[in-house]
């Protein structure tokens with residue numbers, strides 16, 4: 001298994017390199033540069049702009065610029081924000097990234113904790129009332145755009161019932177300890193559930209199908225022929241096999257969670273990477289855009305790596321090849 | 322039931338609901354028994370209902386659509402069909418164990434051989450992990466694994482088909498069941514491996530004295546392993562006798578057909594015959610004798626009513642009008 005994981009990690013490195021090239025290339029390909037565009041005062045003479053370009057290294061050959069960028073990125077220096085003057089990109093990003101991480105993990109937990117039990121139950125009693133309800137919910141969930149679900153959640157649970165806050169991450173400054181934690185959690189509930197329930201539908205259906213398929217296999221018949229009770233047959237022999245593709249998928253899911261959070265954050269005005277990203281696009285704050293792009297791309301890569309490692313852990317047929 | 326019978330099946334009917342109007346009568350009113358220490362072979366073509374018979378005994382019929390609709394299955398005096406699912410769970414693997422046809426898919430890919438072979442011991446004999454492991458390694462040695470300690474920790478995909486079938490045999494033997502059902506245990510294996518597995522089964526039988534229900538479509542396997550044989554056709558038993566009697570004096574035209582389609586050393590292969598046609602589908606059996614559409618002796622009365630299973634006084638039973646006294650011409654069957 002270690003050999004397999006080492007090989008996957010080694011494959012990860014060139015991919016990472018490629019990602020930096022793409023992120024840099026995309027930023028370069030975008031029209032204009034920081035010294036052009038409507039944001040700048042049109043009265044500044046062209047010579048001055050040219051001077052600034054020269055000073056910032058914007059006139060260097062692209063590979064050189066790329067190399068300079070890459071070497072500073074490697075030490076965590078993404079440069080200065082062009083919009084929030086005086087603030088470094090890393091500072092902006094770190095102030096937001098934890099919020100997004102909380103949101104993503106909360107959503108992932110919702111997905112797992114809802115999808116797995118319901119998926120198992122649906123497969124245990126296919127075509128039961130709960131199975132049908134779950135199916136209906138799944139299709140509704142798949143058909144509803146995330147922002148719309150978010151608006152509905154805000155309307156009912158925040159506006160009408162007043163149970164949960166609809167915005168931000170804290171209601172008042174100065175909360176400490178347990179109160180602070182609870183307050184944070186309350187702010188996470190609506191965005192976390194909207195984000196998490198969106199993928200729940202897929203996992204639930206997937207697990208149900210997978211369970212039913214495994215139940216029909218020869219080795220389950222063997223397990224029953226040994227005299228194992230329904231519990232061992234279901235939770236040991238069936239679930240363990242049915243989870244193989246699910247766990248792999250969860251690795252990918254982790255990678256896409258951060259990017260999935262962008263829309264949700266925007267609707268809930270949640271100060272995470274997503275809102276920062278949208279603002280930066282509006283402001284053409286290229287250094288921030290590049291940094292976030294890179295982070296998202298890297299999490300997707302890490303997600304894929306995790307998926308492969310999970311796969312090796314749960315499926316011995318991979319482990320030993 | 323007689324005291325020396327380990328298994329006594331009477332009037333067993335197992336059916337599958339195909340749609341609103343049609344049922345497949347996969348096993349249609351069969352009687353047979355196995356004496357203590359005896360090996361009974363059930364032989365028949367594909368689709369004749371052999372596996373469904375075996376799964377009915379285990380009560381592992383896929384349900385729905387399958388259902389045992391009638392009959393009794395007495396294992397050592399206890400009617401399995403009267404047990405509830407919990408009691409049946411305690412019986413499977415403990416009193417009656419089964420070996421399946423497909424060694425490649427019959428083991429769970431994510432658990433080690435050791436885990437899987439020791440499961441019946443842990444469940445039925447309430448053994449702790451350590452004790453079960455010791456016992457399992459003994460079992461693995463018994464079924465011919467020289468590196469039993471290593472095999473214990475290996476996964477099914479690391480083993481060949483023959484080795485997996487050995488592991489399945491070890492698993493079946495683990496709780497010393499009263500009856501072992503082997504459903505075509507060698508069909509999926511290479512010819513050389515087939516012989517090894519059959520030898521192993523014979524060897525195990527000698528060592529443990531267990532009773533075996535051997536299901537096969539291969540009369541060669543019957544000759545090698547069984548004491549008595551029941552020939553199954555279209556969900557029914559059409560002939561049963563001791564192996565010797567059946568090979569020397571086959572009565573039912575179907576049995577004769579099966580024997581003629583078997584390669585024999587002293588014959589040149591040109592004379593090998595096969596039975597024309599196929600087993601009729603279980604939801605649409607012909608009226609009267611179910612073999613009639615393929616039988617070269619078929620006559621009018623064959624399609625009128627289902628022939629009775631008749632015994633000749635020497636425990637040789639046959640279901641054919643040629644022998645029930647109403648038919649004419651008995652001697653020319655062969």
Ligand SMILES: Nc1ncnc2c1ncn2[C@@H]1O[C@H](COP(=O)(O)OP(=O)(O)OP(=O)(O)O)[C@@H](O)[C@H]1O
Nearest residue numbers: 337345347366367368369370371372373374383603
């Ligand atoms: N799940 C099912 N649904 C409907 N009919 C079934 C089902 N399983 C079996 N049958 C019917 O039962 C009949 C007997 O099947 P069975 O598996 O017992 O045959 P077999 O004698 O074991 O053949 P083989 O040598 O191919 O294993 C089949 O012809 C089929 O019509």
Ligand code: SF4
Nearest residue numbers: 610613616623641642
């Ligand atoms: S009853 Fe008739 S059709 Fe059936 S096997 Fe005998 S001779 Fe053939």
Ligand SMILES: [Mg+2]
Nearest residue numbers: 371372373504
């Ligand atoms: Mg079969």
